[in-house]
Amino acid sequence: MSRKLSGALALLGFVVLVVPGFFAPEFLPAGDMSLRLAPPSEMPPFGADRSGRPLLAYVMQGSGIVALPSLLAGVLVMGFAILGGLLACTDSKRLSVLIQGLGEVLGALPRLVVVLVVARLVPRDQRSLVPIAVTWALLSAPGAMDEAASVAGRLGGARFVEALRAHGFSKARVFLYHVVFLNLRPVVVRQALEVFAQVVFLEIALSYLTSAAYLDAFTHADSSHSWAEILFLGYQSLPPVGIESIHALALGMGLIGIVLGTSAAAIWAVRAR
């Protein structure tokens, strides 16, 4: 697949995932019980839930829950990875010692355990995915910085910068263009996209578990509904419950597929030449 095609697919995927969130209704529309669990043919485009409410509203609200926090997490990790790569090019031993120490501490924490603790400690009226996404990004940062630093190290580190400076390039050009854009780009973008997808899946997992326990979610207000609820409804189409909600299962899996496909297409588009 060409870079342009994969880039276009990635862009399309992001539009499909992120844009609906901005137009999401604050509350789900009133249900029509005559359309209970209606398939997409009876209630286009995605069908209805147990109360006859359109699954489209769930998709839009779910998008609103995950879009900005997961993008924020991705951008944070990208920033940390760039920092790690640039530090490897400065040959600063004290800084790298400090970063190794911090990396060891953060890297040794079981991520999901920390996330659960953070989720529980966020006051009920301030529930949002943002603190969880930021925590996840911080815990992912050491790995991203390590990888970016090793790429910069393979490049030659400080010697690479020195050589380009000897050619008369400005520091800004060497660091931003040669190091970050030409060499670190594939790694930092991949790291950011991985974290983006991880945060989306984390939200789905946490909301699924709370939905399954019929409890309030950690990641959003009670008026909003996560994609996890679509998946939960769809999962009940399987034994032993076996209700007619296979369309919800297909939609939930489809949303997960779009997240994975978008990340894969974007990673392919920015791969090294």
Added chain:
Amino acid sequence: MTRWWYRPLVRFLVALALPIGVPALIACMIWAMPGDPASVICAPEVCTNSYDALSARWHLDAGPMNYYSHWISSALDIGACGVEEHNHVGGVGDLGKSWTYMPSEQVLTLLGDSIFNTLKLVGLASLILLLGAVRAASGNLSHLTQKLFRLLGAVPALVLALAGAAFIAVTFGSETAGSEANTVRLLVAAFVLALADASLSGTVDAVEQVVSAEKQQRYVEMGVLRGESVLSNMLPNIMPSLAGQFRARILNLISSAVVIEVILSVEGVGDLLWNATLDQDFGLVLGSTFIFVLLSSFLLFIQAIVEIVTALVVRKSPKGVVV
């Protein structure tokens, strides 16, 4: 150049600091929440007369440092005090008591069987990773298998766990609580844990990459010409890298175990932590997190020891060289 003992030393220090630092952080965060922590155990309007006494009894009346100092001094006395003392109310050598999930029950008692189940689950999943790594290192893993691992690794843990749960429900019907069902459940959970979040595919790819890169080194070829095995030459050099990777992977397994235990109804520490989180049981959250952090510290110790042993072996070899 950094001294060889520097990295293991940092790991030892971090491994020592984590079990002390993480509970302190959680204690501070509990107090950062709006409201009095004691009100989680019993609301002031319900325990009108006994509220202050209750706060004092749970060490919640004098701020986070008071609570933490009592908690950590009890927790770190586990080994010295033995099991009998766990049942003494307010006694030392315990991880405190459950606040809300099972009020006044000792956290260590609640964690007892759960730790064993989590260790079994993570142990089985680690074994799968180890087998994958050995096959990858020996070059016995086909590209098709690796692609399959990558494909399955891209699927979120939640989806794989749901598929596993559906399989158990279909296979065992209403008898999902039987011993056979429990064994199958544990095996399915271990496979899901190993496959999800690219654990197996990441391990296989990384080991293959490290081994194939090292095999290209000239010293390995020279060793083969001297009649030595490839493995004995390579192992000391790749061991620290492999140890680091395995630590990260096992830590990832421990972390992912939370979701998988809940979905597949494995009664482990992750499941307990989840229930504690839902019930705002900070006593149990603190205890479960402490166990997870201890496991992580143990892995850091192991990695540091592997690094030290490898460094000593490398410095001792080759034997019989006269300078």
